[in-house]
Amino acid sequence: MMNPMKGANVESLKNNNLVKVVYDDKIVKAFLLATMVFAGIAFLVGVLVAFQLSYWPLNLNMEWFTFGRMRPLHTNAAIFAFAGNAIFAGIYYSTQRLCKTRMFNDTLSWLHFWGWQAIILSAAITLPLGYSQGKEYAELEWPIDIAIAVFWVIFAVNFFGTLLRRREKHIYVALWFYISTIITVAMLHIVNSIEYPVSFLKSYPVWAGVQDAMIQWWYGHNAVAFFLTTPFLGLMYYFIPKAVNRPVYSYRLSIVHFWALIFIYIWAGPHHLLYTALPDWAQTFGMVFSVMLWAPSWGGMINGLLTLRGVWHLLRTDPIIKFFVTAVTFYGMSTFEGPLLSIKSVSHIAHYTDWIIGHVHGGTLGWNGFMVFGMTYFLIPKLWRTEMYSKSLMVSHFWIGFTGIILYYVSMAAAGITQGLMWRAMDGNGNLLYPDFVETVLKIVPLYWVRAIGGTLYLVGFFIMCYNVYKTIQMAPAHQADTEVLVAATEKESHSEPETGHRRLEGLVPTFSVLAFLAVFVGSVLEIYPSLNLKQYIKDEAPVAPYTPLEIAGRDIYIKEGCYTCHSQMIRQLADDVLRFGKPSTISESMYDRPFQWGSKRTGPDLARVGKKYPNLWHYKHMLDPRSVTPKSIMPNYPWLADNTIDFISIRKKVSVMNAMGVPYDEKTIAQADVVAENEAKVIAKDLADQGITQPGLERKEIVALIAYMQALGQKEKKKGDDNGKTVAGSL
Amino acid sequence: MSNEMDRDTGHDYDGIKEFDNPLPGWWLLTFYATIIFAFLYVIHYESGSGNTLKKDLEIALAQIEAVKATAGPAPLESxxxxxxxxxxxxxxxxxxxxxxxxxxxxxxxxxxxxxxxxxxxxxxxxxxxxxxxxxxxxxxxxxxxxxxxxxxxxxxxxxxxxxxxxxxxxxxxxxxxxxxxxxxxx
The missing domain is CATH 1.10.760.10 (Cytochrome c-like domain)
Structure with a gap:
């Protein structure tokens, strides 16, 4: 809000070549309060899912409350609602000050704010209801995807508009990181979300199988890079020097680590797919680029920590510095652990286990969370023109939260390594030592309790902050005005000496932005382009049969229930995986999978070859009460699957959309997909009835479709000769 | 600390100043080392001198088969x-x-x-x-x-x-x- 200036002042300001700038602090306050609201929701749901894993009855047999639907809510809330709003708060605050100008356009600022909150609200409604694309951190359905793109562009226009109006010739390193964030997130989101709508809240990605895997993890990994790393490095570069009032350690290091980081990061996605059916070369590149990422990441940590040289004593006395220093230290730990986990032989132990969950939370709770808490404690008194209500509560928050992270990380690393070693352990006779999967799960359930307690402590710390912030704002002076500063009007033109190299680039925002885009574009194209033509990996004309109409309906239930949050469908090229689950999964087996469901975590066993392994009745009983067939299983009950009715008519549209994307169905199947599905369902229902399941109308229930899909897994390869034979070690 | 340390760049952004300190030597060495490792690793595996994942799996399964063969089936008892x-x-x-x-x-x-x-x-x-x-x-x-x-x-x-x-x-x-x-x- 512009306060009218007194006429005389305006005159004298003009004479001195000074202008008065009123920063928009209201928008920063709004984003900051939204950050706190959604932090509460993200953490609360996180603690809930942690307890659900420790104690399965907490899934409450309730459709919209089970782990499979709550987990996407937790991740989306944590990344896009909590971290997202925090980034926006920090960017709106620091960009105005670094550019010595108000945000480009207040209307765009508020459109951005309310649009983003509306997106979050729609996510919070649709995810528990099961509207999901089944792609991690990209679960939201197509109308919301479009909204995200639109509001991100509004943010971009507002941000770049501000840069172009700046009263500083050069842009500071924090702004470099914001620029690369805005450009890259737009690219990642749009490419990963190209999808074919089936209905208002249902779509299939155009990418299939290995393509979808490659693009999803290019997106997923770089969501970590460009949503949870680069913007936070930008915040670090602004708020740490501000908080300690010391110069940044090394300008040169900023330049080198910035460009190295964004160029290398974009390549590292395939380290999520090591030993899978993804072609070897892509895995190799994913691994070596991850290893090369170590030093550029640590460049940020060094610049952050060494900025404190000479004022280390603040670490003892200033709670804000405690948060910042701990955050940067966790950043250093996570970015060392990341390359380590990307080494193939380490991935062999860690992949699909809780070690990865621990790794991620070291980054999110430690680096992102503590950066945001430090920033909040820094900003609240400045924005509300007062002091924090209680310094000792800040210190309590720090120690309780820190203990929470340590419990979380240590328990998950221990759980992951324990389970990873159990999965591969062999006895002296060439057999798996722990062939029963559930045995390896039960071993780590005590650690799930420790993790849940750690998460609860973190939440308690956060509540202490909420109380502290509430009391602070309550104490604040009633009259609140935006910050006003006097700045030189012609700063931008005042430097006239010739500049060279990077310094020159820092004055040329459009050129800088184009180069930042190229840095992330090159790796993206080189890595993704080869997978766009599936044909080069699949020699046969039609090596696998497409899913039948009922199987498609079942697959959509699998996606809706979030089964992929606990089950993989990818038997890796590793002896222990083969001994446990059967021969390695191939590229052609998932060539019609939209989305791919290779998964990233095995809380339950891999399902790539579960088809025909058990009778229909086994699956029926297992879905309704997993413990009736696997005693001590920690999987939730899914009783509603036997009550909910299949929407047969929608299958017709689904099959025709699949066909439009190149899945070979004959015309009769397309035209009568619902009838075909009904007939398939009757066969399964009859088989169940023969085994004594007397539920009336069973042939119209979701559970039948899901069973059809389960029985199709690993059974779609067209048999020819002995090609379909067992592996040498036999299949289980 | 050498004389080069803590030379001010003269930059000032909203009161934030920047030193022009050199890149830490150990950091630069780490970076170079990972780049050299990356080249060697890619050359090793992409030139064909390193095993493909498929080949490694076959070797591992063959070893397991060999162990199973020596262990043999349990002797059939009457x-x-x-x-x-x-x-x-x-x-x-x-x-x-x-x-x-x-x-x-x-x-x-x-x-x-x-x-x-x-x-x-x-x-x-x-x-x-x-x-x-x-x-x-x-x-x-x-x-x-x-x-x-x-x-x-x-x-x-x-x-x-x-x-x-x-x-x-x-x-x-x-x-x-x-x-x-x-x-x-x-």
Missing amino acids: EDKLLEKAKDPQLLAVGAEHFQSKCASCHGNELQGLIGPNLTDNFWIHGKGTITDMVATVRTGIPEKGMPPWEGILKNEEVLAVASFIHSKLGSNPPNPKEPQGTKVE
Whole structure:
């Protein structure tokens, strides 16, 4: 809000070549309060899912409350609602000050704010209801995807508009990181979300199988890079020097680590797919680029920590510095652990286990969370023109939260390594030592309790902050005005000496932005382009049969229930995986999978070859009460699957959309997909009835479709000769 | 600290200044080392001198096969010897435990038959109800009828335990038995 200036002042300001700038602090306050609201929701749901894993009855047999639907809510809330709003708060605050100008356009600022909150609200409604694309951190359905793109562009226009109006010739390193964030997130989101709508809240990605895997993890990994790393490095570069009032350690290091980081990061996605059916070369590149990422990441940590040289004593006395220093230290730990986990032989132990969950939370709770808490404690008194209500509560928050992270990380690393070693352990006779999967799960359930307690402590710390912030704002002076500063009007033109190299680039925002885009574009194209033509990996004309109409309906239930949050469908090229689950999964087996469901975590066993392994009745009983067939299983009950009715008519549209994307169905199947599905369902229902399941109308229930899909897994390869034979070690 | 340390760049952004300190040597060395490693690694695996993942898997599976070959199948013992062993109450307890967790979902808690056949009557589809037959069926399963092979999940001793447990329940006449299937064995 512009306060009218007194006429005389305006005159004298003009004479001195000074202008008065009123920063928009209201928008920063709004984003900051939204950050706190959604932090509460993200953490609360996180603690809930942690307890659900420790104690399965907490899934409450309730459709919209089970782990499979709550987990996407937790991740989306944590990344896009909590971290997202925090980034926006920090960017709106620091960009105005670094550019010595108000945000480009207040209307765009508020459109951005309310649009983003509306997106979050729609996510919070649709995810528990099961509207999901089944792609991690990209679960939201197509109308919301479009909204995200639109509001991100509004943010971009507002941000770049501000840069172009700046009263500083050069842009500071924090702004470099914001620029690369805005450009890259737009690219990642749009490419990963190209999808074919089936209905208002249902779509299939155009990418299939290995393509979808490659693009999803290019997106997923770089969501970590460009949503949870680069913007936070930008915040670090602004708020740490501000908080300690010391110069940044090394300008040169900023330049080198910035460009190295964004160029290398974009390549590292395939380290999520090591030993899978993804072609070897892509895995190799994913691994070596991850290893090369170590030093550029640590460049940020060094610049952050060494900025404190000479004022280390603040670490003892200033709670804000405690948060910042701990955050940067966790950043250093996570970015060392990341390359380590990307080494193939380490991935062999860690992949699909809780070690990865621990790794991620070291980054999110430690680096992102503590950066945001430090920033909040820094900003609240400045924005509300007062002091924090209680310094000792800040210190309590720090120690309780820190203990929470340590419990979380240590328990998950221990759980992951324990389970990873159990999965591969062999006895002296060439057999798996722990062939029963559930045995390896039960071993780590005590650690799930420790993790849940750690998460609860973190939440308690956060509540202490909420109380502290509430009391602070309550104490604040009633009259609140935006910050006003006097700045030189012609700063931008005042430097006239010739500049060279990077310094020159820092004055040329459009050129800088184009180069930042190229840095992330090159790796993206080189890595993704080869997978766009599936044909080069699949020699046969039609090596696998497409899913039948009922199987498609079942697959959509699998996606809706979030089964992929606990089950993989990818038997890796590793002896222990083969001994446990059967021969390695191939590229052609998932060539019609939209989305791919290779998964990233095995809380339950891999399902790539579960088809025909058990009778229909086994699956029926297992879905309704997993413990009736696997005693001590920690999987939730899914009783509603036997009550909910299949929407047969929608299958017709689904099959025709699949066909439009190149899945070979004959015309009769397309035209009568619902009838075909009904007939398939009757066969399964009859088989169940023969085994004594007397539920009336069973042939119209979701559970039948899901069973059809389960029985199709690993059974779609067209048999020819002995090609379909067992592996040498036999299949289980 | 050298003289080069903490030279001010003269930059000032909203009060934030920047030193022009050199890149730390150890940091730069780490970066170079990872780049050199990356080149060597890619050349090794992309030139064909390193094994493909498929090749590595084949080698690992061949080694396991070799171990299995030397370990060999458990020596087949005579039915009488097995019957003798089957009386061991400890063995029966182990068998009961595995039966409840792995077999009961299809054969019923009381072995009365459910998805799978009744195991307490004297009608048999596979084999003639001897312990030797039961050991064979538990090991290899009847995959075409939905019974998984338990070899690899159950150790030899455990297979015998399960077979012994089933044998001990012959003629137990549980309630709600499934109708007889297969051939009557006198």
